Amino acid sequence: MGRSPCCEKAHTNKGAWTREEDERLAAHVRAHGEGCWRSLPSAAGLLRCGKSCRLRWINYLRPDLKRGNFTRDEDDLIVKLHSLLGNKWSLIAARLPGRTDNEIKNYWNTHIRRKLLGRGIDPVTHRPVVATTTVSFADPDAPPKPPRLILSSPPPPTPLQPVKEEESKPPRCPDLNLDLCISLPFQQQEDALPPPRAHVKTEQGGGLCFSSNFLGLRAGMLDFRSLPMK
């Protein structure tokens, strides 16, 4: 038996929101604040599911939303954060004021993903991809298979997961240096004391430290301690 539905679906509207619904929702949130989404629809006189109201408010009605095209800086930041965090859109959105996780997720899937692929970069691993062609000797008349994309290196561990030591196995790509230790240019190192760091708590209670300069952020801009970790 599955969990009970979050609302009585027979009595709720679905699909695109009307202007009147938007106004009711916005007025109610402005008056009572966010939260209690389950009871909000009836309180606001809306025939909508609480989840739907929350989504509408967060992704569309919130007054601090930026909307409009993403800037080049935002673009770069999203790519860098994604390489670090993976598909943690809410965490990425938390670093981009005025942008929502849904918006970033859509932008990633429609624009950035394609752009990276066009540059020959795998959007999942952020590593270069190499096109190869498989040739079959068994049937010379068989049509050639389409080019296949393979990774030039094994995929990295899932973001934010502790790296497991491979015991005494030689690396598959010995020419690839995966040590992501990034340091500041000499002049900047002198200016940044102590170096800004982001601290991420792991499941084991340990921590991963990233220099926020790796993300191209200003000192102190990145502080994962303030972010909820799932």
Add this chain to the structure above:
DNA sequence: AACCCTCGCAACCGCGCAGAG
């Protein structure tokens, strides 16, 4: 002009997590 296809975005769905009782 009509049809088809692709793209982009808003919205939905299902699951996991956290807090309360």
Add this chain to the structure above:
DNA sequence: TCTCTGCGCGGTTGCGAGGGT
């Protein structure tokens, strides 16, 4: 400690707009 409930997140879907044939 267990169960229930609500919230939040990530993946997926549906639909309208725009372009191509």
